[in-house]
Amino acid sequence: MDGLGAKAQLQRGLAALKQGRATEAIALLKAAGAGLEGADRARALAGLVGAYRAAGQWTEAIALCDRLLQHPSLQVRQWATQARSQLPAQPPAADRPVAQPDEPPPSPPNSSGFAAGFVPLSAPIAAGQRTQVVWVAMESPVLPSDRPAATDAGQPIAPPPSAPKAVVSTVAPVTAQEPIAPPGRDSSVLEPYEVQWRNAPKADRPTALPQVAAWTHHLPQVIALILLVVLIQQAAIVGISSYNRLMDWCMNALLWLPIWGDTPPSIDGNPTWPVVIGLGLVFAGSPWLLDEVLRRWGSQPRKFSELAAERPETARKLQRMARSHQQPVPHLHLLTTAVPLVMVYGWWPSQMRLAISQGALESLTDGELASLAAAQYSQAPSGDAAIASWATAALMLPYGLYILSAQSAETWQLLPAKIGAIGCSALSYGIYRLERWALLGWSRSRQLTADRQGAAQSGDPNALARALVKCSAGLAAQFHRDRAIGLWLELWEFLLPIAPRTAITEGSFQPIAPLEPLWVWGRRHPYRQWLQLNQSHPPTGQRMAQLAELAVRWKLEPEFEMSDRAAQDQQQRYLPPLMAARLSRPLKAASLWMQSAPWVGGFLGLGLAIALWTIGGIGLLFKHPIGWMWGDRTLIGGLAWMGCGLGIFLRINRFFPEIRSGRAVNFTADGPPLASALTEPNALPIDGVMVKVSGVLLGRSGWANGLWQDLWLQTPSGTVPLHLASRGGWLGCLVRQSREELPIGRSVVVTGWLRRSSTPWIDVEALNLLQGKLTSTTSLVTADAHPLRSVAIGAIAVVVGFSILMRFGWF
Numbered sequence: 001m002d003g004l005g006a007k008a009q010l011q012r013g014l015a016a017l018k019q020g021r022a023t024e025a026i027a028l029l030k031a032a033g034a035g036l037e038g039a040d041r042a043r044a045l046a047g048l049v050g051a052y053r054a055a056g057q058w059t060e061a062i063a064l065c066d067r068l069l070q071h072p073s074l075q076v077r078q079w080a081t082q083a084r085s086q087l088p089a090q091p092p093a094a095d096r097p098v099a100q101p102d103e104p105p106p107s108p109p110n111s112s113g114f115a116a117g118f119v120p121l122s123a124p125i126a127a128g129q130r131t132q133v134v135w136v137a138m139e140s141p142v143l144p145s146d147r148p149a150a151t152d153a154g155q156p157i158a159p160p161p162s163a164p165k166a167v168v169s170t171v172a173p174v175t176a177q178e179p180i181a182p183p184g185r186d187s188s189v190l191e192p193y194e195v196q197w198r199n200a201p202k203a204d205r206p207t208a209l210p211q212v213a214a215w216t217h218h219l220p221q222v223i224a225l226i227l228l229v230v231l232i233q234q235a236a237i238v239g240i241s242s243y244n245r246l247m248d249w250c251m252n253a254l255l256w257l258p259i260w261g262d263t264p265p266s267i268d269g270n271p272t273w274p275v276v277i278g279l280g281l282v283f284a285g286s287p288w289l290l291d292e293v294l295r296r297w298g299s300q301p302r303k304f305s306e307l308a309a310e311r312p313e314t315a316r317k318l319q320r321m322a323r324s325h326q327q328p329v330p331h332l333h334l335l336t337t338a339v340p341l342v343m344v345y346g347w348w349p350s351q352m353r354l355a356i357s358q359g360a361l362e363s364l365t366d367g368e369l370a371s372l373a374a375a376q377y378s379q380a381p382s383g384d385a386a387i388a389s390w391a392t393a394a395l396m397l398p399y400g401l402y403i404l405s406a407q408s409a410e411t412w413q414l415l416p417a418k419i420g421a422i423g424c425s426a427l428s429y430g431i432y433r434l435e436r437w438a439l440l441g442w443s444r445s446r447q448l449t450a451d452r453q454g455a456a457q458s459g460d461p462n463a464l465a466r467a468l469v470k471c472s473a474g475l476a477a478q479f480h481r482d483r484a485i486g487l488w489l490e491l492w493e494f495l496l497p498i499a500p501r502t503a504i505t506e507g508s509f510q511p512i513a514p515l516e517p518l519w520v521w522g523r524r525h526p527y528r529q530w531l532q533l534n535q536s537h538p539p540t541g542q543r544m545a546q547l548a549e550l551a552v553r554w555k556l557e558p559e560f561e562m563s564d565r566a567a568q569d570q571q572q573r574y575l576p577p578l579m580a581a582r583l584s585r586p587l588k589a590a591s592l593w594m595q596s597a598p599w600v601g602g603f604l605g606l607g608l609a610i611a612l613w614t615i616g617g618i619g620l621l622f623k624h625p626i627g628w629m630w631g632d633r634t635l636i637g638g639l640a641w642m643g644c645g646l647g648i649f650l651r652i653n654r655f656f657p658e659i660r661s662g663r664a665v666n667f668t669a670d671g672p673p674l675a676s677a678l679t680e681p682n683a684l685p686i687d688g689v690m691v692k693v694s695g696v697l698l699g700r701s702g703w704a705n706g707l708w709q710d711l712w713l714q715t716p717s718g719t720v721p722l723h724l725a726s727r728g729g730w731l732g733c734l735v736r737q738s739r740e741e742l743p744i745g746r747s748v749v750v751t752g753w754l755r756r757s758s759t760p761w762i763d764v765e766a767l768n769l770l771q772g773k774l775t776s777t778t779s780l781v782t783a784d785a786h787p788l789r790s791v792a793i794g795a796i797a798v799v800v801g802f803s804i805l806m807r808f809g810w811f
Contacts, residue, residue, distance in 0.1 A: 006035030202460035227438035375454020476507025601647025641801030648794035673717030688753030
């Protein structure tokens with residue numbers, strides 16, 4: 001039998017298995033497995049295990065699973081391990097009768113026709129008689145000898161020409177409902193997942209997009225500029241004030257030293273104008289500053305003609321966009337990194353730079369690179385590229401000081417100098433994170449605009465969608481090789497097409513599970529705008545929904561189906577539901593208020609202060625003694641701080657419920673994948689899932705990770721960030737780091753709360769080393785650190801508010 005005939009039998013066999021014709025599926029899959037090799041043979045054998053189980057032939061299913069446990073492919077062995085755990089240890093005394101092709105498969109009463117005697121977890125009769133079913137999500141196993149040549153950037157493998165196209169659906173949201181499996185489909189058999197690209201076409205004549213009012217784009221720019229200048233100016237004021245107080249304290253405590261004069265060395269004057277002038281100079285020199293950083297990263301200048309020869313469509317798009325704005329083509333720089341990157345920076349048309357990485361050239365097709373470059377270059381005429389360049393250069397000072405101080409702390413041996421370098425590193429990183437906040441709202445809005453303009457300029461929203469997903473996969477692959485986020489990559493996030501942390505998480509899921517169910521949260525959650533305040537880029541689901549909408553507008557088949565029904569179908573096919581999860585539970589207002597309790601408490605305190613002002617104003621009119629409350633600013637500051645602290649106290653028990661071994665979901669090699677816990681479209685961070693996950697601890701080593709700000713857990717089913725805490729807060733993290741560095745690169749077991757937001761994370765309750773099959777009983781982090789730290793923060797907020805009200809002058 002030739003390969004094409006065997007593949008056709010494979011497809012017919014899988015179809016027969018889905019429809020419950022077990023005997024016919026066994027015959028077809030046996031014949032297909034005998035004539036196939038590599039990935040297709042593995043798919044046939046995996047389907048044959050399900051067919052044996054559906055037919056009740058337990059002896060054959062167990063024997064085949066045992067054979068697959070010795071398969072040379074790691075993916076096949078992982079799949080076989082999970083599938084074997086769902087089979088009995090020994091074949092039953094009497095196998096079940098095999099259903100004939102013309103007879104419906106046997107099923108229990110009221111089981112809605114599900115085959116193989118398994119009751120799905122979402123079935124109405126599951127209560128009281130549920131048999132736990134673990135669906136197995138497996139990447140299509142590809143042997144090294146059968147895998148096509150792929151780049152180091154993690155380029156997903158394109159599907160064979162015979163891969164079926166999915167049904168096109170509209171982008172209009174539909175009412176969420178419980179997914180129902182097709183009649184006769186065995187819900188206990190999950191299809192092996194493999195990455196397939198539709199390679200949907202581009203539009204021949206895309207229609208013009210509706211014009212957006214200019215002020216809606218320029219207003220976020222102005223707000224971001226003002227906020228950044230104010231934050232830097234306030235940081236300078238606080239820094240000068242702290243320095244002067246420190247000098248006063250040193251002079252009083254160390255008066256005997258012969259280095260003091262009549263007055264301590266202090267800094268006088270208002271730093272506002274020096275800050276403004278300095279930021280102006282940074283803006284003027286930002287292209288050359290960023291050039292120097294890229295040169296140290298491995299950048300090499302290239303001629304635009306070289307890009308035109310290698311990627312003609314990309315060069316044509318850029319030339320057309322430059323001519324339409326009467327600007328020269330940007331200066332081209334080639335980055336030698338394998339991470340797929342496309343960046344545009346500069347502040348003047350003649351000084352615009354276009355940086356393309358070697359990973360982007362290798363992993364993206366010409367059309368995908370053209371659409372991504374068009375989206376990035378569209379930010380040059382609007383001024384977004386200039387703001388991003390200036391902001392990156394301005395943030396370079398605290399971030400560079402953080403890196404240099406961390407490196408110095410590793411090499412310096414003198415204890416006072418080492419402690420000073422550690423403190424400087426932690427403080428500089430905190431300033432960088434604080435100043436970064438000023439730009440987040442503008443960055444999210446301009447990225448959505450850039451996607452629309454890039455799709456309109458290239459006429460290919462599908463290529464842009466593929467490019468974003470491939471960039472995420474490439475960045476995740478590079479992260480797994482380096483075991484940490486590149487230091488300078490974090491600084492460049494405002495110039496990147498996708499946020500590094502989001503890319504690492506979603507890129508790690510992409511080869512294992514479909515992304516459409518994971519994107520539902522980003523395009524459907526009613527409060528996603530409030531839950532992404534700490535993100536530099538909008539949720540990928542929102543961006544993909546916008547691109548799919550443009551494709552439908554131009555009568556194209558979307559690369560990814562952004563409908564609830566398509567996401568539910570993929571979730572049924574590839575992701576097993578969790579025991580305690582509900583697929584579409586309604587979002588209750590009480591949960592939202594509890595999630596926002598610290599903010600709500602602060603605003604309630606502010607409202608109470610305004611009410612007291614009003615009462616004081618009335619008393620002032622009638623010359624009553626309560627008139628003192630009118631215009632008293634201590635009421636605003638004190639009551640707002642106290643309300644925030646009380647809100648933290650109110651939320652602690654709900655945010656950190658007690659973790660019990662019986663309630664925690666065990667995400668091990670034999671359990672469900674992590675993606676199953678991230679498909680709830682209405683999840684809030686307060687609805688954390690208690691989990692126990694095993695994997696490899698990744699992140700930066702040394703004092704560059706002294707605050708534990710870059711810790712990740714790599715598991716066979718995805719990579720997620722970890723939030724570790726110490727009872728002493730950030731100072732406790734630094735003290736713990738000085739005593740015992742975390743075991744980066746070691747196998748660990750993490751117990752904590754898995755939370756869903758724009759980027760998921762795990763609040764770690766316990767972290768134990770894993771040695772073979774044994775887990776250490778001693779946790780490497782302090783138990784109950786998260787709730788105790790919340791108590792400490794709430795108490796500090798209440799004390800600060802009380803001291804402001806009492807005018808103690810401590811703060």
